[in-house]
Amino acid sequence: MTMITTTDQLEQAVAALSQSDFVTVDTEFIRETTFWPELCVIQLASPDHTAIVDALAPGLDLAAFFRLMADEKIVKVFHAARQDIEIIFHLGNLIPHPVFDTQVAAMVCGFGDAIAYDQLVQRIVGAQIDKSSRFTDWRRRPLSEKQLDYALADVTHLRDIYxxxxxxxxxxxxxxxVLDEMKILTARETYDMHPDDAWKRLKMRLRKPVELAVLRSVAAWREREARERNVPRGRVIKDDAIYEVAQQQPRDAEAMSRLRTIPKGWERSSMATGLLNAVNLALDLPKEDMPRLPKSVQSPEGAGAAAELLKVLLRLVTEEHGVAAKVVATSDEIDRIAAEGDAEDIPALQGWRREVFGEKALQLINGELCLKFENKKIRAVLWPAE
Known part of the structure; x- marks a missing residue:
């Protein structure tokens, strides 16, 4: 298999691939030392054509590839699409559409939670993937035939799986x-996160408004710093340090030097100046402008026990319908249902999920449904009993 290295070759490949109503897509990238992933290889396949693109080839214009990703007449098929879409969005400022994620579809079809691609290939296609090239440095050239074959297998078997x-x-x-899931996966806000919202991705260990204000400000500073310097977030400051800064709220370098999670001497760096500015900016906010803990975290008495019962119910209904629990309701959603009841922004209480699980979940917490152990099995029954 020869890699595509010129714009003309890519144009010809895209023209051939575009004759189909679907194309399978995968990317190989490196991001261990950077914030933004470095795209190295693109693999594409339709029922009649395959292509491997050297994304690092000098002078290669990827416009034809992005045009293919935006073609509404062609379904773009990925397995575990999020990171691939993130790369395409970053480089091409577009979200592929329409999209079909086989990992999500497999969960809906009863293949378990987040099944790996090689396992899906084995179960559906009956083939084994040689994983010896799994940890290839995809930036190195030339790539061997074995490495190219491994990369191509990521899209050729995907055709049959799709x-x-x-x-x-x-x-x-x-x-x-699955179409409902794809709407979330292809929403621009999924990939275009504002730095001021970065704190929402952190585990909510803090409760006081002033702590949350510092957490929000420092997380936003770290996000901007990481993007600008193109380094992983942890290279700027680790999560544990953000939590300690939010709790201790140092206003100057001397106070920062006493923090356990801050490396010795770091408080005198230019980075520390930016961090302190973020802390002071948060501490100077009026109290009414400081964030409050989401209602779901302020669980009422008994919500913990209710959540445990809801987890049992979730397992019961997902086994009955042959669908993975993960795609029906997350742990956070379970906790929110237990704490808030019928809140309109909980995904597990919307669309098909409400039919499968949500209605029963609300009946359970409202005392209209009970879990009954009978003949060594758990059943959900209406209360009072029918």
Whole structure:
């Protein structure tokens, strides 16, 4: 297999691939030492054509590839699409559409939570993938035939997997379930996070408004710093340090030097100046402008026990419907249902999830449904008993 290295070759490949109503897509990238992933290889396949693109080739214009990703007539098929879409969004400022994620579809079809690609290949196609090239440095050139074969297998087997899952979804009447998931996966806000919202990705260990204000400000500073310097967030400051800074709220270098999570001498660096500015900016906010803990974290008495019962119910209904629990409701959503009840912004209480799980979950916490252990099995029954 020869890699595509010129713009003309890419244009020709895209023209051939565009004759199909779907194309399978995968990318190989490196991001261990950078904030933004470095795209190295693009793999593409349709029923009749395959292509491997050297994304690092000098002078290569990826416009044709981005045009393919934006073509509304062609379904773009990925497995575990999020990181691939993130790269495409960063480099091309576009979200591929329409998209079909086989990992999500597999969860809806009962293949378990977040099944790996090689396992899906084995179960659906009956083939084994040689994983010896899994940890290839995709920046090195030339790539061997073995490495190219490994990369190509990520999209050739994906064709059969897509057709199998698509047919299964249509047979079971679950195509719309996956389409709902794809709306979230292809939403621009999924990838275009504002730095001021970076704190929401951290585990909520703090409760006081002033602590949350510092957490928000420092997380936003770190996000901007990491993007500008193109380094991982942890290279700027680690999460544990952000939590300690939010709790201790140092206003100057001397106070910062006493923090356990701050390396010795770091408080005299230019980075420390930016961090202190972020802390002081938060501490100087009026109290009414400081964030408050989400309601779901301020759980009422008994919500913890209710959440445990909801988890049992979730397992019960997902086994009954042959769908992975992870795609129906997350742990955070379970906690929110237990604490808040029928809140309109909880995904597990919307669309098909409400039909499968949400209605029963609300009945359970409202005392209208009970879990009954009978003949060594748990059943959900209406209360009072029918």
């Amino acid at each position: 057709l199998h899952l698509k047919a299964s979804l249509e047979e079971d009447g679950r195509t719309d379930w």
